Amino acid sequence: MSEILLSVRGATKSFGGVVANQDISLNVAAGEIVGLIGPNGSGKTTLFSSIVGYHPVDAGSIVFGDKEITHLRVPQIARLGLHRTFQQTRIFVGMSCVQNMQISAPLSQSKGPASLFAPFPVEATEKLEYLLAFVGLYEKRSLSGGELSFGQQKLLEFAMALMSESRLLLLDEPTAGINPTLIDYIVNRLRTANDEFGVTLLVIEHNMHVIMNLAQRIYCLAHGHKLAEGSPKDIQDNPKVIDAYLGAT
Amino acid sequence: MKQLGYGILIGISLVAPFVFPEFRTQLSFLWVMVIFALTWDILGGQMGYNSFGNVLFVGVGMYACAVVQRDMGLDYFSSLFIGVLVAGGLAVALALVVGNALLDLRGHYFAIGTLGLGVAAGEIAGGWDFIGAGSGMVPPLYPGPLDSRDLFFYFQLFAVAVVLFSTLRWLYGGRFGLALNAIRDDEDKAEALGIYTTRYKTAAWCLAALFLGVTGGLLGNVIGFIDPKDVAFAGSTFGVWMIIMVITGGKGTLWGPVLGAVVFHVTQELFWTFLFGWQRVALGLLIIAIAVLFPQGILGWVREHWPKDADTMGQAKSDSQR
Amino acid sequence: MSIPVLSNLNLLFDQPILLVDLVANGFMIGAIFALAAFGMALVWGVMNIINIAQGEFVMLGGFVTLFLMEAGMPAVISVPLAVAVLFIVGGGFYYLVIDRVVDRDMFSSVLATFGISILLSQLSNQFFGADVRTVDPGLGTWLLADGMVSLPWVKLIAFILTLVIGVGLWLFLKSSRLGQAIRATAQNPRAARVLGINTRRVYALTYSLNAALCGAAGGLVVMAWAIHPYMGLPYTVRSFMVVIVAGLGNLPGVVLAGLGLGAAENLAGFILGAEFQIAFVFCLMILVLVWRNMMLKRKRKYLK
Numbered sequence: 022m023s024e025i026l027l028s029v030r031g032a033t034k035s036f037g038g039v040v041a042n043q044d045i046s047l048n049v050a051a052g053e054i055v056g057l058i059g060p061n062g063s064g065k066t067t068l069f070s071s072i073v074g075y076h077p078v079d080a081g082s083i084v085f086g087d088k089e090i091t092h093l094r095v096p097q098i099a100r101l102g103l104h105r106t107f108q109q110t111r112i113f114v115g116m117s118c119v120q121n122m123q124i125s126a127p128l129s130q131s132k133g134p135a136s137l138f139a140p141f142p143v144e145a146t147e148k149l150e151y152l153l154a155f156v157g158l159y160e161k162r163s164l165s166g167g168e169l170s171f172g173q174q175k176l177l178e179f180a181m182a183l184m185s186e187s188r189l190l191l192l193d194e195p196t197a198g199i200n201p202t203l204i205d206y207i208v209n210r211l212r213t214a215n216d217e218f219g220v221t222l223l224v225i226e227h228n229m230h231v232i233m234n235l236a237q238r239i240y241c242l243a244h245g246h247k248l249a250e251g252s253p254k255d256i257q258d259n260p261k262v263i264d265a266y267l268g269a270t
Numbered sequence: 271m272k273q274l275g276y277g278i279l280i281g282i283s284l285v286a287p288f289v290f291p292e293f294r295t296q297l298s299f300l301w302v303m304v305i306f307a308l309t310w311d312i313l314g315g316q317m318g319y320n321s322f323g324n325v326l327f328v329g330v331g332m333y334a335c336a337v338v339q340r341d342m343g344l345d346y347f348s349s350l351f352i353g354v355l356v357a358g359g360l361a362v363a364l365a366l367v368v369g370n371a372l373l374d375l376r377g378h379y380f381a382i383g384t385l386g387l388g389v390a391a392g393e394i395a396g397g398w399d400f401i402g403a404g405s406g407m408v409p410p411l412y413p414g415p416l417d418s419r420d421l422f423f424y425f426q427l428f429a430v431a432v433v434l435f436s437t438l439r440w441l442y443g444g445r446f447g448l449a450l451n452a453i454r455d456d457e458d459k460a461e462a463l464g465i466y467t468t469r470y471k472t473a474a475w476c477l478a479a480l481f482l483g484v485t486g487g488l489l490g491n492v493i494g495f496i497d498p499k500d501v502a503f504a505g506s507t508f509g510v511w512m513i514i515m516v517i518t519g520g521k522g523t524l525w526g527p528v529l530g531a532v533v534f535h536v537t538q539e540l541f542w543t544f545l546f547g548w549q550r551v552a553l554g555l556l557i558i559a560i561a562v563l564f565p566q567g568i569l570g571w572v573r574e575h576w577p578k579d580a581d582t583m584g585q586a587k588s589d590s591q592r
Numbered sequence: 593m594s595i596p597v598l599s600n601l602n603l604l605f606d607q608p609i610l611l612v613d614l615v616a617n618g619f620m621i622g623a624i625f626a627l628a629a630f631g632m633a634l635v636w637g638v639m640n641i642i643n644i645a646q647g648e649f650v651m652l653g654g655f656v657t658l659f660l661m662e663a664g665m666p667a668v669i670s671v672p673l674a675v676a677v678l679f680i681v682g683g684g685f686y687y688l689v690i691d692r693v694v695d696r697d698m699f700s701s702v703l704a705t706f707g708i709s710i711l712l713s714q715l716s717n718q719f720f721g722a723d724v725r726t727v728d729p730g731l732g733t734w735l736l737a738d739g740m741v742s743l744p745w746v747k748l749i750a751f752i753l754t755l756v757i758g759v760g761l762w763l764f765l766k767s768s769r770l771g772q773a774i775r776a777t778a779q780n781p782r783a784a785r786v787l788g789i790n791t792r793r794v795y796a797l798t799y800s801l802n803a804a805l806c807g808a809a810g811g812l813v814v815m816a817w818a819i820h821p822y823m824g825l826p827y828t829v830r831s832f833m834v835v836i837v838a839g840l841g842n843l844p845g846v847v848l849a850g851l852g853l854g855a856a857e858n859l860a861g862f863i864l865g866a867e868f869q870i871a872f873v874f875c876l877m878i879l880v881l882v883w884r885n886m887m888l889k890r891k892r893k894y895l896k
Contacts, residue, residue, distance in 0.1 A: 073462065076892050094892070099464030111462075113455035115522075116448065124448040125463050137473050140444050166455075185463055320699050322706070371882040378642050379895045381702050382832055383881045385644075386874040389825060393871035404867075506710065513703065551718060554711030561704035562692045 026051040026189055026221050027072070027103070031081035034064075034071055041067040043245045044081070049189065054215055054222045056236030058229075058256070060265055063242040065225045066108065069191050073105045074098045085189070100127070102188035108197065110174040114167035118158055118177055121166055122149035125181040149184055156180045156210055172203045176210070183214060189221045196228050204228070208235055233257065241265070280432070287424045294420035296539055298492055301427035303515060303535045305485045307527035308434055309478040310512040315521035316447065317474055318454030319373070323384030325509035326391050327479040329502035330364055331357035331486025333395065336407045336496055346413050354487040361483025365476045373471040376457070385505075392503030406497040409490050423492045427485070434481045435528070441477075442524055450474055454522070510553065517560050520569025529568055600863045609740040614862055615855045620747035621817065622854020623754040626847045627809040628827055629834035630761055631802035637840045638778040638798045639694055644705040645685075646831050647824030648712035649803045653678050653810025654819035655720055658727050667729045667746075671811035675804045682803025686796040694795055709824055716821035726818040750812040754847065757808065762843050774798055826870050833877045836884060836895070 027049040034042040041064045049055050057065050071078045074095040083091045090098050113121050126145045128136050153159045156176040161169065169177060175195060182190050195211065196204045208231055214220050226232040232239065233253040241249045241256055243265040249256060256262055287294045306324075313319040335353035342349045372383050396404045412419035441447055449470045452460040460467050490496050500507075511534065519530025542549050566574065604611055628650050635643050653674045660670035685708060693700040731745035765771035776784045777794045785791050809827075813819055834853055838845030856876070861869035885895050 074892075095458075095461045096464050096466050099462055105462060107459075111456050111459040113452050113459065115455045116451050120448055120451070124445070124452045124460075124465070127464065128445075137449075137469060138441065138444065138446050181463065320702070322702075371886075372878070374885050374889060374894060375881060376894055377698050377896075378702065379836075379881055379885070381699075382642065382644075382829070383878055385825075386829055386877045386881075389829075390871050390874035390878065393868070393874065397865070397867040397871065510706075510710065517703070548714075548718065550714040551711060554707050554709075554714055557707030557710060558689055558704055559707075561700050561707060562689060565696070565700055 024051050025049070026053075026086060027223070028084045029068070029072065029081070030083070032068065032071055032078045032083065033080040034067055034076065034078050040245050042071065042078070045242070045245075045247050046081075047240050047247070047250070049221060049223050051188075051221055052215070052219055053238065054212070054224065054236050056232040056239035056253075057223060057225045057242065058227070058232060058239060058262075059242035059248070062244075063265075064245040065242055066193060067245075068242070069105055069193055069225065072098075072191065073103060099185070102186055103191075104182045104185060104187045104189075105191040106175075106178050106182060106193055106195065108193045110171065110178050112166040112169075112174050112178050112181065115165060117165050118153060118162045118169070119149065121177060121181055122153060122184050125184040127186050152180045152183050155183075155214075157206070172199045172207075175199065175207065179207075179210065179214075183218060183220065187220055189223065192222060192224045192226075194225055194227060196226065196231055204231065211235065283428055287421055291417065294417070294424055295492070296535075298420070298424045298427050300532065300535050301424075301431040302485060302489055302492075303511065303531040304431045304528055305427070305434055305481055306508060306512040307515040307519065307531040308431075308438060309481050311516045311521065311523075311527040312438070312450070312474050312478045314513065315516055315523070315527070316442065316454065317450040317471065319376075319471070320381050320513075321384040322381055322509065322513070323386070323388035323505075324478060324482060324512055325388045325503055325505050326368075326384075327361040327365065327482035328486035328489065328508060329388075329391055329395065329498075329504075331361050331483030332490035332496050332502045333401050333407065334360045334483070335487030336409045336490050337401065339410050339491075340407070346410060349410075350487075350491065354484050357487030358480045358484040361479040361486070362476045365479035366472065369472045369475040370468075373468065373475060388503055388505045388509055392499045392505065395498035395502060401498075402496075404498065406495060406501070407490075408495055412491070423488060426488050427492075430481065430485055430488070435524075437477075439524060446470070446473075451522075506550065510557065514553075514557060514560060517565065517567055520567030520571075520573075523569050526567055526569040533568070596865060597863060600865075604863070607740075611859075613741040614858045616741060616743055617747065618855035618858030619851045620743065620751050620854070621858065622851040623751040623847070624809050624812050624816065624850075625827075625830045625834055625853055626850025627754050627757060627812070628806050629831040629838075629846050629850055630758065630843065631805035632828075632831040633835045633838075633840055633843075633846060634761075634774075634798055634805075635802045636835060638774055639690075639795055640698075641690065641694065641701040641705065642832065643799075643802065644702060644828055645708040645712060645824070646802075646806060647827030647829075648709050648716075649678055649682065649806030650810040650813060650827045651716060651819055651821065651824050652681065652712065653807030654814035655716065655725075655810075656807070657811035658725055658814050658819070661727045661729070667811075667815060671808060674811045675807045678807025678810075679800045679804040682800035683796055685803075686799040690799055691792065691795070709828070713821050713824050720821060722821055724818045724820045725814070727814055729815045744816060746812070746815045750816055753808070753812070754850075757805070758843055758847055761805075770797070826873055829874060829877050833873075833880055837880060 025048050029045060029047050032042050032045045045068060057068070059065050070076055072083055074090070074093055074097070077092055082089060085098070085101055085103050088101060090101065090103070113124070116124070123141055123145065126141065126149070128139065150159065153162050156179060158173060158176055158180065161173065166174065166177065179195070192211070195207055199207065211222060212235065215222055224232065224236065236253060239251065239253055239256045240247060241262050248265055249259045249262050251259070286297055290297070310321070310324055313321050335350070335357040338353035338356050339349045342352060344352070368387065372380065372387070375383050395401060401407055412422070449460070449465055452465065453467050453470060457467055493501055496502050515530040515534045516527045517530070518534055519528065520526030545552055628646055632643060632646050635641055656674040656677050657670045660673055661667060689704050689708060690701070693704045729746050734743045734745055734748065735741070736743070765775055773784070773789045773794050774797070776787070776789060777791050781791050810819065830853060834846055834849040837849040857869060857873060860872040864872060881895070888894055
């Protein structure tokens with residue numbers, strides 16, 4: 022395995038006595054596509070939120086690259102190149118696709134207050150047009166985010182993450198609520214982005230067909246605990262995983 | 271074409287006080303209204319933070335300038351110059367301090383927090399002897415004939431309005447404007463993209479405070495008398511007008527606030543005097559009517575009916591980006 | 593400014609009984625704040641609207657009571673009549689204005705109720721004049737500790753009435769059919785509509801009920817204190833503050849927060865001087881807001 026990009030050690034998080042994550046550890050290596058599965062309420066989205074800093078973990082540590090990010094805040098973590106997408110897609114509905122992409126471009130290195138008023142770098146325009154074409158939204162670039170269909174919004178959100186130079190992208194159910202034709206397209210785009218741009222992906226997915234084909238390794242959560250990990254084949258054959266999904270445990 | 275339009279507007283503004291000398295004060299007030307509307311829209315329209323207390327900065331600027339003019343012992347123009355600088359500076363400093371706490375509030379809470387801010391400032395000013403308490407302050411008299419005074423302040427306020435408009439036109443065309451729009455649409459998502467939203471929010475508020483403070487300093491001299499609740503922290507007039515003008519013209523656009531300010535000011539000058547003391551009752555009715563019937567504003571309405579034309583006149587963004 | 597503050601503090605230390613008087617009277621006034629805050633919490637919780645015109649309803653209730661009593665009616669009849677009048681006024685404003693903004697964004701409703709607030713205060717100014725008015729119910733004052741602590745009977749009655757209305761409101765929401773409809777609408781208006789509840793009527797009733805509560809508060813204020821056309825906004829802010837301290841849907845909390853605010857305000861008015869009492873109310877509101885939000889921010893949340 023190549024260099025480890027994300028390492029979660031013993032992450033524990035509870036909300037008012039309800040334990041959402043209990044002592045969860047996982048690793049994601051640079052360049053991998055890793056799946057995260059589990060029945061509803063097993064704590065997948067909570068783990069995502071902890072990793073990107075929406076709520077800090079109660080115990081445990083999270084390391085990204087060579088940097089401890091356990092207690093950093095959302096924008097700080099995002100600037101390191103660790104982003105997430107949302108189950109209910111979140112884009113800026115009042116802004117055009119181009120503007121959505123422009124604001125996703127990372128700030129130039131200057132850190133002073135002047136950077137707030139910095140203009141857009143010229144090369145960003147080429148890049149954003151390339152990325153919009155990459156997700157098939159170039160024709161719709163001047164429509165506002167709110168005018169896109171749900172699937173197109175998901176693609177735009179994905180393109181925005183690529184625009185902001187994600188090294189690791191956490192995708193929360195990228196194919197939920199999408200029609201089957203578009204699902205294939207999205208899966209294809211994810212894989213291509215992983216190949217071409219070297220973006221590492223950690224994917225929550227309920228569609229077993231999708232995740233078994235997409236991911237190289239899979240973690241399975243149940244009731245806030247890590248239940249199993251391994252190749253798609255191992256996971257499919259693991260009786261504990263099957264029990265968890267059928268509700269036998 | 272665009273340059274020509276701007277040129278004509280500037281030309282009209284330059285000759286107007288000479289063509290209509292009897293309306294100089296009203297014309298000066300027109301620029302004050304334009305500044306009020308444009309500054310309110312920075313937060314209320316572009317960023318989605320509806321402040322009901324921007325009048326705070328007007329009042330602080332007014333008092334700061336008047337105190338400098340009273341206590342520095344300089345000649346009129348030097349003390350006015352320094353007074354206006356201090357007014358702007360103090361307003362920004364206040365915006366920094368208060369902004370860091372208040373701008374973390376969202377929705378209802380921000381609206382009511384800022385409403386409280388404006389009223390509290392008026393109440394404190396009304397009890398503070400150093401600035402004249404309830405009897406207010408009178409800025410020094412302009413050393414010259416009345417019409418040169420009117421011209422002097424007309425061009426001062428015109429200049430402030432032009433600088434403000436150009437600054438905003440430039441900012442809304444760049445990353446700053448987009449960041450404010452992103453905060454308006456989804457603040458959490460903006461943070462998730464690595465935007466330090468607090469910095470943008472504070473910067474936007476300081477920008478509004480700067481121009482409101484400077485305008486307040488000048489406005490105190492134009493009006494010639496500073497009453498704590500009716501002139502300086504006049505929430506029930508200036509404070510409400512800011513919001514109405516922006517909504518009337520169209521929130522979140524560059525020209526909407528300007529348009530709203532002109533429409534509101536002209537209507538007010540034409541009809542208000544016929545209302546014989548019922549002006550504020552009418553104001554209440556107007557607010558309700560706008561909130562219920564016309565929330566999208568003139569530009570919003572134009573855009574609904576003629577989407578293409580509105581884009582060319584309403585959005586500086588699109589032209590400076592392409 | 594600092595000298596009178598110090599001497600006022602000294603006076604308090606020399607005469608601790610004065611403190612008792614201030615706090616006791618503050619509690620009584622605070623009970624009236626709680627009454628208006630019940631209404632605000634109701635409208636906020638059910639319709640997600642913060643009614644900026646809250647204080648103006650209190651003022652109107654005060655004026656109705658004032659005129660009835662000046663016409664020779666006893667308080668026992670005047671205050672209930674004020675409640676009834678305000679119930680109708682509230683319903684009127686609901687169908688004319690609120691009904692059209694209740695489903696829209698937060699800004700529309702804040703702006704609309706702000707407009708109602710300005711309209712009502714300016715109308716009162718035109719019709720009733722800007723004077724500070726009060727009426728004496730002729731109930732006398734209860735003197736304690738050799739007259740060092742004086743509690744007007746009308747304030748005591750206001751205090752008890754608030755508790756009674758609070759319990760009544762709780763019972764109404766808990767057990768009556770209408771109360772259950774209100775609670776169902778508050779939780780999920782769409783589901784309530786599916787179940788056959790006329791949510792529009794529930795909203796209208798909630799808003800009327802709120803105005804009626806304010807009317808009761810106003811009737812008490814005019815007897816225990818004083819009213820004038822521009823008194824509204826401070827009452828709105830007090831109600832708002834009480835609700836954010838207590839939290840939505842916490843009636844006992846509203847009573848406690850109201851009492852605490854009344855006492856704090858009375859003390860501050862004495863120590864800082866009466867001219868800064870309103871400034872104190874508004875500054876306290878901002879501090880409470882910022883403090884609540886900072887507590888949440890530590891958990892990376894914010895006030896919703």
